[in-house]
Amino acid sequence: MSDVQQFLDILEEIAPAALAASWDNVGLLVGSPRSRVSAVLLALDATAAVVAEAQSLAADLIITHHPAIFQPLKQLRTDQPGGMFLAAALRADISVIGCHTNFDAASGGVSDVLADALGLTETAPLAADKTAYKTASCCGIGRIGTLPEPLPPKAFLNRLRTALPLPWLLEAGPRPAAVRRAAVCGGSCADLAEAALAAGANVFLTAEIKHHIARWAEEAGLWLLDGGHFATENPAMGRLSQLLTVKTQQAGLDVRIYLAAQKSPLRLAEQNSEE
Template sequence: MPLFLFIVVKVQNIFDILQEIAPLDLAQSWDNVGLLVGTPEGQVSSILLALDPTTALLAEAEQCNAELIITHHPALFRPLKSLRSDRPTEKFLFAAVQAGLHVIGCHTNLDAACGGVNDVLAQLLALQDAVPLLPDTTEGCGQKTGLGRIGMLSAPLTPECFLEQLDRAISPPWLLEAGPRPDKIHKVAVCGGSCSDVSATALRGGADVFITSEVKHDIARWAEEAGFWLIDAGHFATEYPAMKGLRDVLVKRLDASGLEVSVRCAYQEPPLRLAAGKAC
């Protein structure tokens, strides 16, 4: 009679694989990443990936029998003085603990990793020879890791055509711009999430345009004076595609390790939307 070996997958097994994909030492010093809720010894048969830790996510985790939730934005970022279910910032954590769920955060380590947030964004825009905008000293995937990416389009585009390409790539709910549009776009810099503070680095790198989000007022004015085109494509839109990218990589690593775990990406919508009202 053949013997079938059942491998019990634990949170630690998933964490070890995530360490290969997005090592914790790539995270910024101010960040809070890793196992934030639960225990390394917890058993895992199903994983739910999401950009944001929301209470709606917990209902989806229950539907797909997920024991482990992995989010990009950490569920626990700042120190808490309490853990109450009646406060918005604590609701998710309270409910996750009650449900016995395990929660891992992969934030700036996933931003900087090879194949992470910024590589996905660069790939969606078909950038060639993309390299980190802010290189890290840690080597990975045959190239340096780090925040942002800067690379070349296969052929120059007009600003209008580039905007169409950007819209198709990430379906942003809006596109805001600052600074003058150049005649042609050839070299492009990207940094998913709130990275307008590194706009000057993108300019020094020779970029014709820099795509990021949450562009600050003073940075927008700086772009005017510097003659540099900035595009604010929204925090959600510039990071959300990376969740599918993480799922694809995680599934491959699990398969290679012989670990049978279901991995699903949660569908989420941007928390900000354009306000539209009817005439009074």
């Protein structure tokens, strides 16, 4: 039987905690390192529904990308989101680990999944700040890489829609004549738009692009694509599942790894949808 500490050690190999941003909160957030683990549920978000799913699967460890405890708690309201998750996990004796910006920055992590899906080669981090992220040269936030051959914008969009489950795609800035260099960053990374342009990107895929950055892109000449926070990060949970499966098998641990059945909390408000 494995325990939580063994999974903390495995995650340290996959996404070292030192890679996490200074403002983040990663690692064991609920439970004890000595608690036994027979099954693990991976989820992007910490919700009460995820705890219920874990219980249905007899999972005693939940690993989420977005931390269940992000800021210092001033109160624990069990009748409100956040508190409901923590209370449900405690009642069910389920441990909870957060693996956030350390997995964003890790080699093989969130942005590498996007880069691989698009077929980018010769990739490098967009923000490889060794002071802020304590990274190696292969690690850091975001990725920029080269396509095997230049693609017209429409062909690039077709590749993007085929490779990723994007419920929508917003764009800002001018479309280039062709895309050869592409930058990606899963989640809310629009503040790296200038870094993407400086690195020679013809396009930058991320999420939650703010109005002023979209306006900046118009004048700076960078094509920005917003694919949504969930859609640009959730594919990496599948990669984390694969990595954990390999590591647990190598360690001789008999543990089941599950992916939560989560969907984006945002959806298109189509007129023909049911009211």
